[in-house]
Amino acid sequence: MIDKLEMLLALAKEKHFGRAAETLGITQPTLSAGIRRLEEQLGVRLVQRGSRYGGLTPEGQRALDWARRIVGDSRRLRDEMRASHAGLSGHLRIAVIPTALTWAARLTAGYSERHPNVSFTVLSRSSGEILQMLDNLDVDAGITYLDNEPLGRMESRELYREDYALVCPRHHPMAQRDTIAWAELSGQRLCLLTPDMQNRRIINRNLMEAGVTPEVRVESNSTIVMVNTVLNGPFATILPEDMARFTAAGHDLALIPIERRGSRPAVGMIAPQQDPATPVLQALLKLAEALRRHD
Structure with missing residues (x-):
């Protein structure tokens, strides 16, 4: 039954029979047959079917919760047995x-x-x-x-x-500062992570508490893109100090610590x-x- 539960997990994740079959390295008819066989074994309908995947039934959602536990336990058992002898x-x-x-x-x-x-x-x-x-x-x-x-x-x-640093070009007006306050970032042209990132939400909160509306001109989900944007344009970015030191190493950039505000994430x-x-x-x-x- 484990292989059928793996099929249910893949289908729930991909929400598409073809894509789910592809991730498992099997054909779509094989996947469909496996899901039907699982339904027969459990005695309930798991998947809403029409011309395409229509989601899980309530019983299918409950079976999905069990599938995650059973498949997870199966993988852990395999790994533990392998570790015991190898x-x-x-x-x-x-x-x-x-x-x-x-x-x-x-x-x-x-x-x-x-x-x-x-x-x-x-x-x-x-x-x-x-x-x-x-x-x-x-x-x-x-x-x-x-x-x-x-x-x-x-x-x-x-x-x-986390502690934070402003990363900016060496010719930036703040480049020679030892530290800066969040409130001093008002009016700075910034490149920041995209809003779906928790780091961006933390930075937004620090700026808001300092009374600053950030002037964000470039957003990216990549720190590499952010630092390269600073290198190639009139921008600055805000990064945790560890990441700032790593991404700016070897570049003509300045790192200025930003004051701590309250508890650190x-x-x-x-x-x-x-x-x-x-x-x-x-x-x-x-x-x-x-x-x-x-x-």
């Missing part, structure tokens, strides 16, 4: 907010040094997308904000707290609560604890 090996998928990608690199590098038979896929995603991917079993862990999204039944390990690793967690995931959470920055 040591830590396998593949970990991590979704990361764009501003924490430098920390993802630290984690994967440190993990690979300790456990060279584990490989990684690291994806850049918004905080909302990370939670959805964890729910859908599309990733094993995420690095995201811990304070502002409803995390649900997730384990979390704080990694660091916490960023950390999250993963679904599992009992037991696989040895591979346990090792990742343990490494996150070890790398936590105290400041």
Whole structure:
């Protein structure tokens, strides 16, 4: 039945029989037959059918919740059995907010040094997308904000707290400042992350509390695009200090710390609560604890 539950998960995610079949590497008739067989086994209709996919029935939605648990448990069992005789090996998928990608690199590098038979896929995603991917079993862990999204039944390990810096060209009027206040950013031509990103919402809140309406001329979901925009135009950007130092390294750019306002956002690793967690995931959470920055 596991393979049929995998089909239900794929169909619920893609909301299209053809795309779901493609993600599973099977034909659409095979997928349709598998879903019908699952319906026969469970004795209920799971999918609203017409000329195209019409969504899950109430019974289908309930079955989807069970499918996520059963498939997740099946994958954990497989990983634990493999670890018991071959040591830590396998593949970990991590979704990361764009501003924490430098920390993802630290984690994967440190993990690979300790456990060279584990490989990684690291994806850049918004905080909302990370939670959805964890729910859908599309990733094993995420690095995201811990304070502002409803995390649900997730384990979390704080990694660091964010401080911010203005990144601007060396000839910018503020380039020689030691620090600046949020209120002083009024009238600055800014390049910022897109509004779906939690980092953008945090920056907007800091500016609003300082009485500043941001003059945002360029938006992107890529920190690389933001820094290159600053290099090539009359713009400045605001980034967490770690990411600012990394992306600006080797460029003719200035980094000016911005004053702290209130509590600093916490960023950390999250993963679904599992009992037991696989040895591979346990090792990742343990490494996150070890790398936590105290400041």
